[in-house]
Amino acid sequence: MKLTRKAFLKSSAALAAGAAVVGTALPAHAQAKKKFTLAWTIYVGWMPWPWAAENGIVKKWADKYGIEIDVVEVNDYSTSINQYTAGAFDALTITNMDTLAVPAVGGVDSTSIITGDYSNGNDAVILKDKAKFADIKGQNVNIVQYSVSQYLLDRGLQLHGMTERDVKIVNTSDADMAAAFLTPDVTAVVTWNPIVEQIDADAGAHNVFNSSAIPGEILDLVIVNTKTLDANPDFAKALCGIWYETLGIMLADTPAAKTAQTEMGKLSGTDYAGFASQLKTTHLFSDPAGAAAFTKGSQLIATMDHVRQFLFAWGMMGQGATSPDVVGIEFPGGHILGDAQNVTFRFNADYMAMAAAKAL
Amino acid sequence: MRLINRHPGRLSGRALAAAPFIAMVALYLIASAVRHAANPADKLLPGISQMAAAMNIMAFTQDMATGDYLMLTDTLASLQRLLEGLAISVGISFVIGISVGMIPYLRRLFVPFISAFSMVPPLAILPILFIIAGIGEAAKVTLIVIGTAPFIARDLIMRVEEMPKAQLIKVQTLGASSWQIGLRVVVPQMLPRLIDSLRLSLGPAWIYLISAEAIAAQDGLGYRIFLVRRYFAMDIIIPYVIWITLLAFLFDFGLRRLQRLVFPWFAEAKAQ
Numbered sequence: 001m002k003l004t005r006k007a008f009l010k011s012s013a014a015l016a017a018g019a020a021v022v023g024t025a026l027p028a029h030a031q032a033k034k035k036f037t038l039a040w041t042i043y044v045g046w047m048p049w050p051w052a053a054e055n056g057i058v059k060k061w062a063d064k065y066g067i068e069i070d071v072v073e074v075n076d077y078s079t080s081i082n083q084y085t086a087g088a089f090d091a092l093t094i095t096n097m098d099t100l101a102v103p104a105v106g107g108v109d110s111t112s113i114i115t116g117d118y119s120n121g122n123d124a125v126i127l128k129d130k131a132k133f134a135d136i137k138g139q140n141v142n143i144v145q146y147s148v149s150q151y152l153l154d155r156g157l158q159l160h161g162m163t164e165r166d167v168k169i170v171n172t173s174d175a176d177m178a179a180a181f182l183t184p185d186v187t188a189v190v191t192w193n194p195i196v197e198q199i200d201a202d203a204g205a206h207n208v209f210n211s212s213a214i215p216g217e218i219l220d221l222v223i224v225n226t227k228t229l230d231a232n233p234d235f236a237k238a239l240c241g242i243w244y245e246t247l248g249i250m251l252a253d254t255p256a257a258k259t260a261q262t263e264m265g266k267l268s269g270t271d272y273a274g275f276a277s278q279l280k281t282t283h284l285f286s287d288p289a290g291a292a293a294f295t296k297g298s299q300l301i302a303t304m305d306h307v308r309q310f311l312f313a314w315g316m317m318g319q320g321a322t323s324p325d326v327v328g329i330e331f332p333g334g335h336i337l338g339d340a341q342n343v344t345f346r347f348n349a350d351y352m353a354m355a356a357a358k359a360l
Numbered sequence: 361m362r363l364i365n366r367h368p369g370r371l372s373g374r375a376l377a378a379a380p381f382i383a384m385v386a387l388y389l390i391a392s393a394v395r396h397a398a399n400p401a402d403k404l405l406p407g408i409s410q411m412a413a414a415m416n417i418m419a420f421t422q423d424m425a426t427g428d429y430l431m432l433t434d435t436l437a438s439l440q441r442l443l444e445g446l447a448i449s450v451g452i453s454f455v456i457g458i459s460v461g462m463i464p465y466l467r468r469l470f471v472p473f474i475s476a477f478s479m480v481p482p483l484a485i486l487p488i489l490f491i492i493a494g495i496g497e498a499a500k501v502t503l504i505v506i507g508t509a510p511f512i513a514r515d516l517i518m519r520v521e522e523m524p525k526a527q528l529i530k531v532q533t534l535g536a537s538s539w540q541i542g543l544r545v546v547v548p549q550m551l552p553r554l555i556d557s558l559r560l561s562l563g564p565a566w567i568y569l570i571s572a573e574a575i576a577a578q579d580g581l582g583y584r585i586f587l588v589r590r591y592f593a594m595d596i597i598i599p600y601v602i603w604i605t606l607l608a609f610l611f612d613f614g615l616r617r618l619q620r621l622v623f624p625w626f627a628e629a630k631a632q
Contacts, residue, residue: 082592086404101591107401142495142576146590171587172495172576179487180576185494316591318401320413 033228036235037070038091039084041077044193044278045117045220046093047264048246054263061241065234069242084108090228091239096219097148097307101316104327104345109226111346113236114243115295119218121281122193123152124210126200128181133160133208139188142172142180148218149190151310155217156209181205193278194270215283216294217303226346240351241360244288251286288355295349296332304329304337406595414595418584430584435603437579441497442569445504446558449565453509454554457516458546462538471517478510483571500572507568508561515557516550523549552626555619559612566608 040049052058053071062069072089074080084092085103096112103110127135133156143149150169157163167188172180177191178198189199199205211218222239229236250260258272265275285291294300311317312324328336328343332350336343354360368376392405406414419431456474460466482489482503489506493499523546531545573582581604588596620627 078590082589085592102403105401106403106592107399144590145587168578170576170578171583173574173586176486176490176495176575179490180495182487183490183494185496 033232034066035068035070036090036228036232037072037088038093038222038239039072039074039080039089040093041074041080042268043077043093043220044122044268044275044282045284047268047275048243048250049093050267051250051260051264052242052246055260057242057245061238061245064241065238067232067234067238069235069238084223084225090235091222091224094221094223095148096221096304097151097311099221099223100304100307100327100329100345101146101311103223104329105316105318107344109344109346110223111226111229111348112221112223112295113229113348113351114222114240115285115291115347115349115352116220116222116243117282117284118216118220119148119192119211119281120215120283121210121212122196122278123148123191123218124196124200124207125153125156125190126181126188126196127206127208128187128202129204129206130187131206131208136188136208137162137166138168140168140170140186141188141190142170142177142186143190144174144177145169145171146314146316147174149192150314151307152209152211152214152218153190154310155214155306159213193281194268194274197274197277210281212281216299217306219300219303236351237354237360240288240355244355247284247286251284288352292349292352292356295347295352300347301331301335301337304331308337403592403594406598410595411599414593415599418596418599431600431603433579434581434584435607437583438569438573438581439607441500441572441580442504442565445501445569446508446561446565448501449505449509449512449561450554450558452505453513453516454550456513457554458520458542458550460513461517461520462542462546467517474510474513474517478514482506482568486575495576499575500569500577503572504565504568508565511564512554512557512561515560516554519550519553520546552619552623555615555623559615562608562611562615566604570604 038049040046049071050073058069058071074083080089080092081094081098081102083089084094085106085108087108093116099110099112125133125136127133127139130136136157141153143153153167154164157166172189174191174195177189177195180186181189181199181202191199196207196210200207222243224236224239246260250257250264261275261279262272265271265273268275270278285294308317308324308329312321315321317324317326325338326342327345328338328340330336330343330346332347351360388405389408392402392407395402395405396407415431419429422428423430456470460470460474489499489502493502527545528541531541536544569580570582570585573580574586577583581600585597585600
């Protein structure tokens with residue numbers, strides 16, 4: 001075929017028309033929101049989500065409330081937070097610290113509806129050929145800067161009468177942490193599981209301080225955009241229903257529980273033994289009443305105060321923030337830390353309480 | 361007159377060149393204003409004043425912890441790595457390119473290997489690189505060298521092979537040895553081509569530099585971008601990206617000027 005001007009213009013026009021049709025066919029904003037997305041990343045305390053999606057538990061609860069729930073995996077944790085903050089997802093699995101540092105500081109009002117677990121050894125400070133935490137003094141520490149690892153290190157230094165001036169921080173990608181530990185110039189790392197396990201297996205590795213020393217401070221939550229939540233409480237009810245049904249299955253003393261844990265292990269790139277050992281260093285709030293009680297307790301307020309002081313000290317409360325009070329954090333019962341006019345992070349125990357009362 | 365023969369004048373030419381830039385900035389400002397109307401604290405598309413405030417802190421205010429001007433420290437650290445990497449890369453590939461291009465035995469020995477080696481994605485074999493070069497400065501420079509040297513070497517080999525055979529025969533009838541041909545005929549003609557090749561390698565070199573700084577670092581432009589990305593500080597990232605683009609552009613511009621200044625005959629030969 002010869003490409004003449006006529007043929008060229010004709011085919012271009014057809015292409016443009018096709019693109020326009022596709023463009024208009026996509027609904028810009030559905031009137032009543034019926035479809036929701038929850039984004040998750042690989043972490044032992046979040047593996048129940050993909051497993052529940054694969055085993056029909058998500059669909060069962062979504063159907064019950066007449067909605068649709070998409071459970072999507074994001075490869076990279078940071079990206080998942082940034083995408084949530086930019087508005088790509090309705091709900092997200094995230095830690096308490098990162099919720100405050102990114103969506104809350106970024107003005108995206110978020111509500112934590114499930115207090116899922118706390119790290120009880122999953123995050124650790126590991127020294128090479130040295131057995132005491134105090135030996136960290138003066139060393140280069142490889143760490144994912146500004147992450148919960150740095151929070152753990154700060155708390156460790158605090159508890160041992162030191163500050164971050166006593167060490168030198170080298171920002172290192174989590175993907176390369178295990179390989180970095182094998183090189184001679186790396187002598188101290190702070191990281192999280194499953195990397196901790198991998199590094200602990202090394203002969204010279206000493207796990208000198210970990211999150212079991214600060215129980216209840218590194219929390220894994222499910223947050224929902226507050227606007228979406230207020231307009232669609234059924235979404236939160238469905239999420240709570242899914243969560244506690246799944247925990248009930250995987251934590252029972254049955255063959256089905258072992259199968260579930262094996263499959264969750266596989267989904268996170270390990271096996272039953274690996275997953276079970278990571279579960280041991282994770283304190284899952286298996287009982288919704290316990291989770292609700294923890295969320296209403298005073299320890300959470302003290303923890304969030306530590307967290308916001310830490311973030312403020314490292315300039316993560318936003319440019320030009322003059323105190324950690326720039327954003328408000330609301331707790332069940334109405335207690336507020338920080339600016340009451342600018343509350344962008346809310347802890348909510350209502351849905352967990354409903355699960356405890358079997359009212360979902 | 362046919363469309364392909366119509367040329368813009370001096371003034372309209374400049375206006376045309378500026379138009380896409382202005383359009384992009386305008387589009388950004390509109391999108392940013394829309395997002396800020398919905399959420400005044402939006403982090404995705406910061407406004408000009410937010411970016412200016414962030415830059416004021418990064419570039420013109422001493423860091424509280426270290427007393428450094430962070431953007432200056434970052435820029436110097438990155439430029440040092442980039443220049444070291446490119447210098448080593450150019451040195452290695454110039455020697456390999458000319459000798460392999462000229463000598464048939466070396467050609468048979470190395471060309472297939474270099475062609476294969478240049479296809480290995482260096483970022484995929486990082487753990488091996490760590491064992492060889494550690495994770496300090498040496499590793500970053502090595503990554504830039506591995507990323508750019510094979511390309512420059514291959515390019516030079518091909519350029520040497522492209523030289524007119526008549527020229528080489530002529531100097532041989534005048535009694536030149538291999539060594540003399542290399543130094544007096546091949547090298548002078550390859551130097552300006554090396555600059556071309558280097559210009560094309562600048563893009564990949566920056567990519568490898570920033571990747572290396574993302575893996576493990578204490579300073580550098582790439583380090584800062586990956587660090588503040590953790591809390592979604594686009595108000596720092598966007599100015600840093602503009603700064604990197606400007607630096608890369610200046611490098612390219614400088615090399616082009618250098619080529620024209622030192623090898624004026626080359627531009628003339630190319631124009632014909």
